[in-house]
Amino acid sequence: MYLEVSDVKKSYGEGGSYIQVLKGVSLQVKQGDMCVIQGTSGSGKSTLLNCIGGLDTIESGSIKVDGIEIAGMKADELSDYRRDYLGFIFQFYNLVPNLTVRENIQVCEYLTDQPLNMDELLEILGLTEHQNKFPAQLSGGQQQRCAIARALIKNPKLLLCDEPTGALDSKTSRDILILLEKINATYGTTMLIVTHNNSIKNMxxxxxxxxxxxxxxxYYNETKVPAAELEDL
Structure with missing residues (x-):
């Protein structure tokens, strides 16, 4: 298995404010698969994603990515892990406002010795004609495409997506999901998609x-539905 999470526990606070967010979570994801982590607000799904991404530490248990144990890593080791293995896509795009689309993507391109081809990625994501625009000149969907390109340019082995369509309308959401589906097919990128949307699990x-x-x-889907055919996004 590419991702192995075993009996992970995580809590916040102490005394009267103590809350256990993850209560012994275990899961496995195959390399190249798309996996949805679904749940209501407060269920622990984003915390789980942050633990896998090395943004949150765990109290006990094990998290292995490509056979590498990340639980217990020091800060500099976690930084290397995120640089070498991960791409992040968030609900809020976190683009640098005074950099163009191309420059925002280049910020992450410089982090790796083997980046994807910039022009090919811009073409796949429909950003070629927008590459010299600033974030304020883009629609929400175009900003999310830029955020996806920034995450993908360093050719991550694992793509972590936290509510990637949460701030988008249904049509734009479908476009973004079609892109994620295409990226998975093109590059074989393993994906974890955290969402509260009940339709995304079908793809x-x-x-x-x-x-x-x-x-x-x-569980595994016996019959996947193409993103273009999803209903009620």
């Missing part, structure tokens, strides 16, 4: 349902 290989800090369901 992926694996579905993980999180509730109250525990995994309630974990």
């Amino acid at each position: 992926v290989d694996q579905v993980v349902i999180v509730k109250d800090g525990q995994i309630r369901k974990d």
Whole structure:
């Protein structure tokens, strides 16, 4: 398995404010698969993603990516792990406002010795004609495409997506999901997509349902629906 999460526990606060967010979570994801982690607000799904991404530390358990244990890594080791293995896509795009689309992407291009081809990526994401624009000149969907390109340019082995369509209308959401599907097919990128949207689970290989800090369901889709055919986005 490419990703192995075993009995992970995570809590915040102490005394009266103590809350256990993850209560012994375990899951496995195959290399090259698209996996949705679905749950309501407060279920622990984003915390789980942040732990896998090395943004949050865990109290106990194990997280292995490509056979490498990240639990217990020091700050500089986690930084190297994120640089070498991960791409992040968030609900809020976090683009640098005074850099153009191309320059925003180049920020991450410089982090790797083997980046994807910039012009090819711009073409795939429909950004070629917008590459010299600044974020304020883009629509929400175009800004999200730029954020996706920035995450992908360093050719990450694992793409972590936290509510990637949460701030978008249904048509733009569908366009972004079609792009993620195309990227998965083109580059074989393993993807974890955190969402509360009930339709997205129909387009992926694996579905993980999180509730109250525990995994309630974990199954593979027998018949995937293409992103272009998803309903009720």
